[in-house]
Amino acid sequence: MIYLDNVAGTKPDERVVEKMIPFLKEKYGNPSAHFYPLGREAFEAVNEAREHVANLIDATPDEIVFTSCGTESNNMAIKGLALNDNYKDKKHIIISEIEHFSVQNTCIKLLNEGYKITKLKVDNNGQINLDDLKKSITDDTLLVSIMSANPEIGTIQDSAAIGQICKEKGVIYHVDAVASVGHQKVSVKDFNCDLLSLAGQNFYGPRGTGALYVNKEVKLTPLFDGGFQENGYRSGSENVAGIVGLGEAARIAKDEMDTYIPKMQALGKKLMASLEGMFDFLHITGDKSKRLPGHVSFWIEYIEGESLLLWYSLNNIYGASGSACSSNILAEDEDDLAASHVLTAVGVPNDICAGSMTFSMSKYITEEDIDKVIEVTPTIVTRLCEMSPYYNKK
Amino acid sequence: MAKGPYSDKVMEHFMNPRNMGEINDANGVGEVGNPACGDVMKLYLKISDDGIVEDVKFKTFGCGAAIASSSMATELLKGKTVEQILELTNNAIVEALDGLPPAKIHCSVMAEEAIEAALKDYYVRVGKDPKIVDEMKAKIKDKVKH
Numbered sequence: 001m002i003y004l005d006n007v008a009g010t011k012p013d014e015r016v017v018e019k020m021i022p023f024l025k026e027k028y029g030n031p032s033a034h035f036y037p038l039g040r041e042a043f044e045a046v047n048e049a050r051e052h053v054a055n056l057i058d059a060t061p062d063e064i065v066f067t068s069c070g071t072e073s074n075n076m077a078i079k080g081l082a083l084n085d086n087y088k089d090k091k092h093i094i095i096s097e098i099e100h101f102s103v104q105n106t107c108i109k110l111l112n113e114g115y116k117i118t119k120l121k122v123d124n125n126g127q128i129n130l131d132d133l134k135k136s137i138t139d140d141t142l143l144v145s146i147m148s149a150n151p152e153i154g155t156i157q158d159s160a161a162i163g164q165i166c167k168e169k170g171v172i173y174h175v176d177a178v179a180s181v182g183h184q185k186v187s188v189k190d191f192n193c194d195l196l197s198l199a200g201q202n203f204y205g206p207r208g209t210g211a212l213y214v215n216k217e218v219k220l221t222p223l224f225d226g227g228f229q230e231n232g233y234r235s236g237s238e239n240v241a242g243i244v245g246l247g248e249a250a251r252i253a254k255d256e257m258d259t260y261i262p263k264m265q266a267l268g269k270k271l272m273a274s275l276e277g278m279f280d281f282l283h284i285t286g287d288k289s290k291r292l293p294g295h296v297s298f299w300i301e302y303i304e305g306e307s308l309l310l311w312y313s314l315n316n317i318y319g320a321s322g323s324a325c326s327s328n329i330l331a332e333d334e335d336d337l338a339a340s341h342v343l344t345a346v347g348v349p350n351d352i353c354a355g356s357m358t359f360s361m362s363k364y365i366t367e368e369d370i371d372k373v374i375e376v377t378p379t380i381v382t383r384l385c386e387m388s389p390y391y392n393k394k
Numbered sequence: 395m396a397k398g399p400y401s402d403k404v405m406e407h408f409m410n411p412r413n414m415g416e417i418n419d420a421n422g423v424g425e426v427g428n429p430a431c432g433d434v435m436k437l438y439l440k441i442s443d444d445g446i447v448e449d450v451k452f453k454t455f456g457c458g459a460a461i462a463s464s465s466m467a468t469e470l471l472k473g474k475t476v477e478q479i480l481e482l483t484n485n486a487i488v489e490a491l492d493g494l495p496p497a498k499i500h501c502s503v504m505a506e507e508a509i510e511a512a513l514k515d516y517y518v519r520v521g522k523d524p525k526i527v528d529e530m531k532a533k534i535k536d537k538v539k540h
């Protein structure tokens with residue numbers, strides 16, 4: 001099996017799993033019960049994890065709130081601000097048109113609460129224009145929420161420059177860094193951000209774990225009412241094993257990123273160059289250099305994405321497709337069949353079901369894996385072209 | 395093989411589509427598209443003088459369900475009379491494929507529409523009014539209701 005859908009989730013590092021197991025078995029104390037050893041052990045493990053996560057993103061431990069995933073972190077950041085009395089006079093939020101649904105849909109909800117949302121356009125490579133951002137900020141602007149990297153097309157934004165603009169204008173800046181953490185250097189100091197979301201599953205940690213960095217200057221109203229876990233930001237018993245796993249994943253990423261990133265980068269470049277050389281009707285999406293390491297995304301004229309995805313998977317190569325057909329493979333409602341908002345935003349024609357594919361690598365991918373993808377691609381593409389009424393052999 | 399959203403039958407037809415290609419001397423060609431997802435199917439029929447489908451081929455731009463529906467439709471069409479193929483609904487195609495996910499039913503509808511379009515083209519070519527197809531379809535639907 002060649003697993004190339006790592007933006008959907010990475011394989012947990014063996015050391016992460018090992019570290020979690022005792023907290024699922026014998027170390028089952030509740031961190032809130034730290035007056036006896038069993039509880040204290042859990043309490044200390046959670047705090048150790050907090051240190052590792054903080055360390056990975058240049059924050060301090062008291063600025064880290066553990067959540068259940070990237071979606072919760074994004075919701076907590078945006079709704080938490082909107083619900084807070086300190087900011088009730090500001091009713092404008094700026095996002096980009098390629099944000100994750102957990103940002104987009106949260107903002108749509110806020111429209112009903114009287115918020116105005118500006119969606120910044122991106123260029124064909126998926127980057128926002130910094131001048132557009134500057135011009136969009138008004139006295140009413142509460143928040144700018146722009147992701148650091150887009151999982152579908154791999155493009156990396158200039159988060160530091162965005163942060164600088166927000167700082168100068170006195171606007172709160174949230175970064176959805178779910179796709180970036182563990183794959184590029186993410187520093188809340190360099191980014192000049194106030195809020196930053198991350199998720200364990202994207203950097204060899206367990207699924208269902210996440211964290212939100214909250215700058216001490218920023219006030220958030222919690223989404224859940226209950227006890228005082230996580231500094232009062234998130235009530236509810238902690239997922240101790242998950243948090244321990246997330247912490248270990250952060251520790252490993254911090255220590256080893258410099259080794260695995262160049263390898264992934266080289267393999268990504270090799271795959272991209274080979275694919276581009278194969279057919280003149282294959283188009284790379286996203287920025288070719290400012291992109292996540294080992295991320296390759298493309299679309300092919302005449303071919304529909306789900307068929308491509310299925311054929312790769314029949315060859316034991318697992319990627320993702322942003323085509324309307326595949327994203328709704330299990331949808332109940334045909335009306336939901338719309339082309340990916342990210343692909344539409346970067347100008348992939350949406351009058352056809354874009355034949356888009358995303359291959360995202362992990363640190364475990366080898367050169368042989370990539371050679372195999374390169375080897376099977378021409379057969380798959382030729383086969384689907386032969387079947388396509390659009391394709392006329394030149 | 396892992397099942398996923400598709401039945402084994404669908405996957406089998408997706409991997410080994412029957413009657414894929416074009417017929418140069420076809421006398422009925424229908425091309426239909428689905429604006430919801432952008433899929434397109436082109437169907438070629440070769441109908442004999444006594445009104446029997448002698449040969450049928452297809453080309454499809456679409457998802458797994460669209461390709462499997464096209465392939466299954468061609469299998470169901472071969473050797474049938476013009477009247478018989480008009481009775482071929484998308485339900486029959488779905489059934490023959492051992493089902494499709496709800497959001498993919500429209501891919502089989504497209505196959506039914508392609509058959510209709512190809513037949514209309516056939517009627518035009520033999521100098522008859524293509525409206526016959528609509529009338530016959532309406533009659534069939536009526537029969538099903540009663």
Ligand code: FES
Pocket residue numbers: 304324325353431432433455456457458459460498501
């Ligand atoms: S081809 Fe797009 S859903 Fe069937």
